[in-house]
Amino acid sequence: MSGRTDKELEGVTLLGEKGTKYKYDYDPSVLETFVNKHQDNDYFVKFNCPEFTSLCPKTGQPDFATIYISYVPDKLMVESKSLKLYLFSFRNHGDFHEDCVNIIMKDLIKLLAPKYIEVWGKFTPRGGISIDPYCNYGKEGTKWKEVAEKRLFYHDMYPERIDNR
Amino acid sequence: MSGRTDKELEGVTLLGEKGTKYKYDYDPSVLETFVNKHQDNDYFVKFNCPEFTSLCPKTGQPDFATIYISYVPDKLMVESKSLKLYLFSFRNHGDFHEDCVNIIMKDLIKLLAPKYIEVWGKFTPRGGISIDPYCNYGKEGTKWKEVAEKRLFYHDMYPERIDNR
Amino acid sequence: MSGRTDKELEGVTLLGEKGTKYKYDYDPSVLETFVNKHQDNDYFVKFNCPEFTSLCPKTGQPDFATIYISYVPDKLMVESKSLKLYLFSFRNHGDFHEDCVNIIMKDLIKLLAPKYIEVWGKFTPRGGISIDPYCNYGKEGTKWKEVAEKRLFYHDMYPERIDNR
Amino acid sequence: MSGRTDKELEGVTLLGEKGTKYKYDYDPSVLETFVNKHQDNDYFVKFNCPEFTSLCPKTGQPDFATIYISYVPDKLMVESKSLKLYLFSFRNHGDFHEDCVNIIMKDLIKLLAPKYIEVWGKFTPRGGISIDPYCNYGKEGTKWKEVAEKRLFYHDMYPERIDNR
Amino acid sequence: MSGRTDKELEGVTLLGEKGTKYKYDYDPSVLETFVNKHQDNDYFVKFNCPEFTSLCPKTGQPDFATIYISYVPDKLMVESKSLKLYLFSFRNHGDFHEDCVNIIMKDLIKLLAPKYIEVWGKFTPRGGISIDPYCNYGKEGTKWKEVAEKRLFYHDMYPERIDNR
Amino acid sequence: MSGRTDKELEGVTLLGEKGTKYKYDYDPSVLETFVNKHQDNDYFVKFNCPEFTSLCPKTGQPDFATIYISYVPDKLMVESKSLKLYLFSFRNHGDFHEDCVNIIMKDLIKLLAPKYIEVWGKFTPRGGISIDPYCNYGKEGTKWKEVAEKRLFYHDMYPERIDNR
Amino acid sequence: MSGRTDKELEGVTLLGEKGTKYKYDYDPSVLETFVNKHQDNDYFVKFNCPEFTSLCPKTGQPDFATIYISYVPDKLMVESKSLKLYLFSFRNHGDFHEDCVNIIMKDLIKLLAPKYIEVWGKFTPRGGISIDPYCNYGKEGTKWKEVAEKRLFYHDMYPERIDNR
Amino acid sequence: MSGRTDKELEGVTLLGEKGTKYKYDYDPSVLETFVNKHQDNDYFVKFNCPEFTSLCPKTGQPDFATIYISYVPDKLMVESKSLKLYLFSFRNHGDFHEDCVNIIMKDLIKLLAPKYIEVWGKFTPRGGISIDPYCNYGKEGTKWKEVAEKRLFYHDMYPERIDNR
Amino acid sequence: MSGRTDKELEGVTLLGEKGTKYKYDYDPSVLETFVNKHQDNDYFVKFNCPEFTSLCPKTGQPDFATIYISYVPDKLMVESKSLKLYLFSFRNHGDFHEDCVNIIMKDLIKLLAPKYIEVWGKFTPRGGISIDPYCNYGKEGTKWKEVAEKRLFYHDMYPERIDNR
Amino acid sequence: MSGRTDKELEGVTLLGEKGTKYKYDYDPSVLETFVNKHQDNDYFVKFNCPEFTSLCPKTGQPDFATIYISYVPDKLMVESKSLKLYLFSFRNHGDFHEDCVNIIMKDLIKLLAPKYIEVWGKFTPRGGISIDPYCNYGKEGTKWKEVAEKRLFYHDMYPERIDNR
Ligand SMILES: [Ca+2]
Ligand SMILES: [Ca+2]
Ligand SMILES: [Ca+2]
Ligand SMILES: [Ca+2]
Ligand SMILES: [Ca+2]
Ligand SMILES: [Ca+2]
Ligand SMILES: [Ca+2]
Ligand SMILES: [Ca+2]
Ligand SMILES: [Ca+2]
Ligand SMILES: [Ca+2]
């Protein structure tokens, strides 16, 4: 089979492995990376993650969200099974929606040193109101710093229709 | 449990409390805030509020709307249960759609001194016509003042399809 | 203009009237009827009512629903503006979702003595769960009694998709 | 060109004609028929008519609806351009929604003597409530009489979702 | 490769052939069949055909439709590429919508002698009205004869929403 | 009741009044205004009007459209019931789609002297083609003049999907 | 306030209470009931529960589902906040999808002795395939026993469209 | 009737005429124009044309598309019935999708000398792939030349979802 | 963890295993079963499988489908990961759509001896036409034999809308 | 037939040919081109390709995606049947999603030397997460180089809603 060689898959330990351990306490150390083979051209990678759940920091009640993560890799890329495990580790973590979204972004910046990244959480309603936090980041010293600012300035000018059903 | 500490939740009195009082007369004093833990980076928070109802100032007939509120916090954030109570306080309030939307924005500016805020109301039709007012604001002395102008200038170039059914 | 004559509109006092009074305490006496001109053939009339709001009987918190009312008139029909006023009269009424839907049906049975009627309420979620009660009725001594039973037996075999957004 | 011959098109005078007169006062005499070439097998023909408008009999305010007409022809079929003109003739006609739908059905029964027919009107809301009347008919002495009863008994067990937007 | 053998594909001459001739005059002779390998159990096959076009028999104006064909094979099945060519052969054929749908059904009955077949045409509007004819058939001497009657009796009790856009 | 005072409602004569007269001949004089209470900040007001109907100037055939009107008020705002009456006054008016949309805009400019206004009509098809004209305007001497040009330049780069059903 | 009296709310201890404990280990004892005030007529109550999560019994990986519960009450009704807590108690429970759905039904039968109940789980995909189990029950000695059989026999003849996105 | 006068309709010969000839060989000479009455302000007119069909230049197989045409008129406007006839004239024309779209644009430029025009064709799939060409043009010596370039540069950054069903 | 015990998971060898072998030649031997723990009550299990691909038996061209499988287990249930592997084994298998669907059903009958099973394939179009075969089966000596016949008789009376995009 | 001449179709060998060979090992050599007849004006061509499948480089498990390819041709255009064959050649190719998308773009750049090209892959989920890579390119020495950068900077600011069903 052509495509990625074993060498190019070094560091990817979880994918296809038997007996994966699922952690339910917040743990960014499960994240794994692999090398970006297309560093000559910038490009976007988006992860759609509709199975996110955490806890309310005050009441302990479970919260649910879809998390959208988009980034422009520099040298490293995040392996998607390890990303799944990382997001599962919020299962017993208590934090406000706004905090979760910022934490996810900051952990991925630390892991990947990406050129650009954004994280958008869309939570289900409590008391008839739902909350959708969005944060982003562009690497200092690249054009992406200014792009991040621009994308934030013109974020979500067409909010999706919500009726709680 | 990790996440927000009790100290970081100071000022949040309504969430999870028993015996919440629901006010049905306009009352911005029910709004509560908590501290923004991510002041180092600007980000957006959106509230989707499909359960808004007020009264027509002339006929007393109930009006219904979905209200979308988006803001960029500075030091303070609005707690979502108190926001729910605030919006419920319009239940016996009589005002034109255009006025309600402006009032909500101004109350939140006073409460939060946010960097940016916008409020979009989408009301159900009366006499076959529905009204959707939108207003926004950017803080003097920040880039968000100009952003507010730009977002207003290019507001809603793709109106959603409406057929009253 | 052809169509309904003034005589055929007797009893319809609210439609097009100035200065309608909106009651916000439960009051079935606002309901008005007019004569069914097509008593020779049974037929259905459905009212779609997406602007229903009541209060939680325990917490006082507002609830919201879309109410679907379908009936087969006998001699009388309900005038739609009076139906609107009647539904508005639940605005300050505290009852469980299941009770509201049964009460609406029983008030309309009393008013109209219809051959058949059904009421389906679809409420917005509280705590992540939404409740949709459905009740119906067929007049004793008509085929509609058995029809009501059959329609209940085969009610809602394809529940609509709900994701709280 | 194969297909219907001129002879088989006898009685069709409006289709493709120049200078059609549009009547805006209720006038069933504009309806035209042509011969059913497939009388050996029963079949359905449905007309989707989303451009129906009439007037409120009390206030004179315009009403709007989509009308769905389905029938099983016997010997005659209604020509669709003449049906369009007939529906346009309600433009200045004042009647309740429930009456319009019954009148349309009865005019077509008189014209076509169909084996079966049903008419469903779906109107836009007034005061937050919309009304959808439905009536049907099966020819005496055919199985369609009983079918009409059955179709009425099990009419619309899945009301479409309505939110007035 | 496992699956159908060459012998089992006998009679299939058009599939994968170079230089297919497209006929634009009504021609049922292009239809081809292959043998039903599952004659022990009755089953349905549906063809979705959104690219149907014919001509108005009076004005010559092109008409457009999606045609849905569902059948229960007996010994023979219709090959889909030949079905495509057959439907293309209506391209210059002038007939009323109601006639086209009946003709297609009758040609396929003649070709396949199926246990059951139904054809539903959904045309685009002319003058604001669209027409959707539906016909069906069950083979004499089988249970499908009665099934055909039942399916016709309860055809399309939930007409799809149409707004001409 | 708090909200708009009677004084702030001066000039609003139609809302909640009995015996409204519906004019069906084009008449911009029915339009009424009220004072903008939020002149300190520019904001948008959109009217969704899905019940527009006029006549073809050549054939007299009725046309149907949804009209979307968005404006930024200066000192005056248009009262929505009077807007409804104004749009109803096109009911017997014959004009091309492109002309109707421009006329509506110009009448509202004359009435309101708004900072910005745009009108988008989306008509139902005739002969398989539908027409959607769009025009806009920005007040001389304000930034909105240039905004109008920009919004026109980048108008509708994502046309909605249309299939005439 | 009219509606349910305190006495009629006896046994409802969780609704509106402060300091709710969220259990994450399977615990049917959290379920609470209240009295059915409409025992004279059978009716349906549906709960839409899109926030269900459990664990895979073999891998420990979290699973996610929307659970639809519909029942016809006899003497008792389930209180919705206690239902929420019960469903949350599956959060750390490991079972196959098919088992979870049967367990939920059986716990509610034990609690409520309902005339009829059905539970439909719709899970998110693993390995490209999603699983939707459905079970139901009708009380011995009532017509609902036969109804349950019929509803099972004709369950889901129109599977919803699934494309994993 | 007010609106366009006969004089303002000069040159419009096809609209409402009896005995229209439908040409099925490519013929731009059928196009007709009328005068733009609103030359003082630039505005957009869009034609939605879902009934386009041509032939594959190599195989002769029919192709189907929806064509969206948007233009900013200068002195002349295209009459919509003549546009319909022009598009019908592709019915027997063989060309690649990319060529059809360019040809339509160039014919309309020649006819109308518009300030701006764009044509977007969305074809149905062949072999699992569908093709959507888009071209545009801005008049030399006007701002629309640069606008055309900008609109091309930022064309279709959000491709619609396609799954071939 | 509560739920299925290891003993109750006997026979499930693939789930969570490392180094799964993916076979791309038709191989029903990969299917695995586990014991039905709820044999006291009949219930449905549906698998949604949108990632099915096979080959055309004549041209070798890949075909794509969504396969819906619904069954009522008797003693055995099919494990979903093994079902995935089985469906993948059609990847290099050449057969007509109608044959694939029948083969899948027959292999599962052989494996599970279910009380009832049905398989519905919805393929993407070739040459503008898509094919959706449906077959089903009920076990001899149970009520499900008659149910299977009934479900087939009333199969798909509301074909989904298809436009190939 | 008018349109493309045989000469203008030179190099197009696969379209309409009998006996096409389907390769299932990655092979860019199957791609064919034809001449751009509209080199005087830049324009876009988009290919919608919902039938893409490859293999996971580590586990060998099949992956599925919809690929959207948009380009601005210079002298050459890619023939769509050859594009289909090229995409089929990934069927047995193992590579990460991010790699596939970049490889497709680079092969087409090499083939066509286009002014601009972009490729967006939208894959189905594995483990609850789906991945959507996007890359683009603008030709050195043309304005399209800067356009590519801009389009990347403002890519996908409105991620589509994903719920894995
Ligand atoms: Ca809620
Ligand atoms: Ca709508
Ligand atoms: Ca709606
Ligand atoms: Ca909730
Ligand atoms: Ca939803
Ligand atoms: Ca929703
Ligand atoms: Ca209304
Ligand atoms: Ca039309
Ligand atoms: Ca539509
Ligand atoms: Ca449509």
Ligand SMILES: [Ca+2]
């Ligand atoms: Ca989906």
Ligand SMILES: [Ca+2]
């Ligand atoms: Ca689609």
Ligand SMILES: [Ca+2]
């Ligand atoms: Ca195709």
Ligand SMILES: [Ca+2]
């Ligand atoms: Ca589609």
Ligand SMILES: [Ca+2]
């Ligand atoms: Ca998965």
Ligand SMILES: [Ca+2]
């Ligand atoms: Ca989805």
